[in-house]
Structure formats: structure tokens, C-alpha cells
Amino acid sequence: MVREPLHAPVAHLIRGGLIEGTHYGSVVVLDGDGTVRFQLGDIEAAFYPRSALKPVQAVAMVRAGLPLDGELLSLAAASHSGEERHLAGARRILELAGVSEDALRNVPDMPFDPAVRDTWIREGRGPSRLAQNCSGKHAAMLYTCVLNDWPLEGYLDPTHPLQQAIAEIVEDLTGQRIARVTVDGCGAPLFSVSLHGLARAAARITAAAPGTPEARVADAMREHAEMASGAGRDVAALMKAVPGLLAKDGFEGVQVAALPDGRAVAVKISDGANRARVPVAAAALAWAGVSPDLLTEFQGEALLGGGLEVGRVRPVRSLEPVVSACA
Template sequence: MKAFTELVKEYRADVLENVHYGAVCIVNERGEVVYQAGDPDHVVFLRSAAKPFQAIPVMKRRIEQVYGLTGEEASLFAASHRGEAFHIAALESIARKTGISEEQLYCCPSLPLNEQAKAERIQRGETKRRIFHNCSGKHMGLLALCKHMDWDEKSYYKPEHPVQQEILSVIAAMTEVPKERIAVGIDGCGLPIHAVPLHTIGRAYLKLACPDLIHEHNIRGAAERIATLMNEYPTMIADTHFVCSALLKDANISAKGGAKGVYGIGLRKERLGIALKVSDGSEQVWPCIIASILERIGYDNSDTIARLYEIVPNTIYNDGGLIVGEREAVFEWV
């Protein structure tokens, strides 16, 4: 089976201009693949779709209670925040409460991903900061855990560090892939990141949405708490106008995307896990693909689907607001 198939086609003036390839699969609570397009066994790096699972060791020790953090602040442990003012204010509050300095973060200095937030910082003459990095909430959570556990804070990014070894165990438990079969690379923020078959990402997200499916009692409660925070504070997880936040406004959904086109979704009521990978790494076509998946399975919350199409309409406009083309999801279930 080919790893990737056609997922989305884009037309301009009725001429096919672009094709996005990738793979999509849906699993049920028994871990069975019930729908697929492309190869569900294709191995994929989780990238930032791993963040809810990377936060589980932090939530297991109730670090938010240890340091008196608000739920809004603790939700950033699973976030790919895009640097809006309220994100930075919450991160600076975490730093004050935990005693963590910005210089301790291993992620590199950057500017906010949100274009308006970035422009505002530049206009004020501000330069790149580690706290602006979209992964800074995750790093703060791990550092706070190291501080609480008296683990070395300077080497928390190394694969052999206790916090990274515990994350590996969590990934293995949630995906049901043995640790020795999980490939480990280095993510953009410098931390270890893991690669697993696509269908196991769907399995992990189904467990995040339905923690009763988690066999390991020591992580079940922590997974439930981080999933709850993600739904309670959806705009903290990404942006005021981004796919993750739009999905998480729906209390039935656990969801998180990652770099290079990977996305995981769990549906609580339907007890289904969804995983997808866009092979060219495009995030722009996520709304088209995810909305189409939800429509095809008869998802009953039309508001959630409408929010996705609002973020990136299937109608393509040029810079002047003129309709110049359209995109459509073209994948077929096997």
C-alpha cells in the first residue's frame, strides 16, 4: 500500500493548481482501523501533537497545585501558543510562581507566531524571546516538574533525563507501541520527539478523549485533567483563530496538531480516534480535511464544522478578496 494518497485538490479558474497528499485513519475503541485513506501504518513524528502526552508527567504530580497555578496557566503545558498578549502574560505569571527564569528554557528565542502579535512586538522595538516560542509552556511545565522532583534542571532536554524517559513511557502507554519500537528524534524546540504508526496516534487521542480506555491507572487521572483544561481554555492551546482552538471549543473533542501536517483528534461521544498526516506539511488544508472527516461520519455538531470552514474556507480568495478558486477534500475511504 502506498503511504500517501490524494487528500485535497485546489483549483484556480477551474484549472488544477495543487494537490496535497497524505494519509487519514479512524480507529474505534478496540484499536481497529475502521476508515482509512493512505497507509495507517505509516510512521509519523508526533511533533507538537505529542504535547498533551508530554504534559501527563507534569499533571500526574499536580504541579499546578504545587505552585498555585490557575487552570488557564496550566493549560499552556499542552499548548502551541501563538504568542498573543494573554499567552505571554500567563507564561510570565507561571515563571513568577515557579521561580523559573526565561533563560532556563531550552527552546530558542523567537517572535510570536501570531502575525498581529508579532507586528505589535516589533513595533514596540521588542526582540526575540524564549517565552515567545510556541513550545515555552511545555518547557516551563517540565522545568517545574524537575524542580519539584529535584531532578537536574539544566539537562531536562536530554533523552536520558528522567523527565524524558517518563514521557517516553507515557507515549508507549497511550499508543500501545513498545518503547523499544518508538523512534526518537529531536523536535524543533530541542526536546526529544517520537515517531509511531499513524493509527496509534488515533488510538492515543481516543484515550485522551475517553480516559476510561487507559489501562495504566497512574496516568489516567493526569490525562483526564490535561484534556479537561484543553477544552476549558481552548484559546490558550493555540490562538483566537486557529484549528486547535476551534476544535477544542467543542467539549466532545480532544485535539492537537503538530508541525509538518500531523493531527490527532479524539471524539468522546462517538468513541473514535482520528489521525492524519499531510505529506507536504501544510497546515492550511487541515480545516478542509477535518471538516470533511466529520461530515462523512455524520458528526452532529454543525457549529464545530462551521468554525473550521470559517478559519480556512474552501473558497479561495486573492489578496483583494476576489474569489479565484476552490479546494475540496478528495480522499476515499478504503
């Protein structure tokens, strides 16, 4: 499992009818019963899901007693854009926990959304822990520690009770042992699993019985998609476009999505390119049985020449025929 991934071509840059470039990666599609319907590349090698693991982390915190629901629970699983509603939500979680922003240990950063960041800079504001895209998760981590009488100091240490509890649920929902532990961009522990395991975890979250921690997280993210991301973000648009879909992206070209009946997809683009992540994820969802009519806006980024469209980023043929056949 811990080895060099054997990625395969998953998307081409088509310009003027010719392949200008190729993105490599891996894709897995699961049926509702958990069997693999489609795979491409290497779905069993260990990799870091990055923020695509946040729904699992949120489930772990709810299992540990986190009482959030709705917008605030969605924010706990978010890679947010740094909009004022995101900052206000993170402050609210900290207020419920009875702690200040000083307790946060995520790295200070500017807002993730370029337009929000530009406004922030014009206003003379600098990096802050609250603006960093993982602040909702970190605020929820602190709240979970308070509720369990766990120390706030060192809450990001992999040996801390909070992180041990999260690691246990990662292994439970993915159905596999964590291969490696490192540090994510925000400073939190990052657990490596396989792409197959990530898809399995997403399926278990969306197919869980109503009222369970898994269902609460799925409901919160689906009903408040822009709190889990931001206005204009593709992952929020995807959840709005496909009824019942739970979707989460992660840095370095990771995407996971699952439907209430347990069908799930997971994508890793080896070079981390978002322009390949979106159309490959859409093609994988078509493989899972989602109508291509719901996925038309996610079919690939246009390539421009002289300001005009001269091509697109397209999934490779082994993905595309399913989209065409279902049209």
C-alpha cells in the first residue's frame, strides 16, 4: 500500500483537435453495495486525501459529542472561502466552546477566495487564523476538546486524545489501517489511506441511517453547501446540481462524492490540477449513474486562444464513452 502510485492518464488538454497535454491520476467508482464498478490508475496505493477527509473528521467529532448541526456543522467540515459568514460561523463555534480565537492553532492565512482576498487586502487586513480555510474545523476541534475535558494545548498533536479519536474513525469508515501520518497545510494531522478507502468512507457517511453522526454531517453539508465551501465554488455547485450528493474537494487534485444509496466516486489528479479534477469527477459520477444532463457545467475547462475557445480539458476515452452513452 505504501508505494509509488501507478497513476494512469485520466484527462487530456485538447487544443485545436490535438492533445496538447495529459493529466495523470486515479479514479474509483463504487456501486451501492460497495463493489468497484470502475477503476482507473491505482486505487489502493496510500495517498493523502487532504481536505477531502474533512467529512470523516467531522463525523469523528460528532461521535465524540460535538452538538453542532446545520450551517455550523457544515463549517466544521469546510474548506471555506473566507467570506464573512464563514468567519462569523467560526467565531460562533468558539463562543459555544467558551474559548477565544487565541486558542486556534491553524496557520494564519488570507481568505481562500481570490475576490474575498482582494477585498481583504484593499481593507488593509493581514493574515489571520480565522480567515484560513480550515478555521471551522479547528474551532470544532477545540469545542470537542472542551466537551470531553481534553486539553486545548497540543490539540493538533497526533497523540492527543482528539486526534486519536479521529484516527480511529478514519480507520473505521475507510475500512483500512492508516498508512502514514503527517501534517496538513493547516497544521492538523493528516492521515493517509487509499483512494478506495476514501470512497468507501464517503459511501458510509451518505448511506447512514437518519440521525446518526454520519447522516448529520452529510445533511449539514448538502443543505449548506456554500458553508462547506463558498459562493461560486465548484464543489458547492456540484452538490446543488445533483440531488442528494455529498461532495468534498481537497488540495492536490482530490475529489470525493457520494449519493444516499451508497454509490461513491473518488478522484486523485497526480499533478494536483483543479482543471482536471472537475471534469474527471463529473465523468466518474456519470459512471456511477448520475444523469449527464446534471453534469453539463462540469464537463471541462475551456482552453483559450486569442480570447476564443479552441479546446477543452476532457476525460480520457475510457471515462468519456459512459457520459456519451447516457446522454
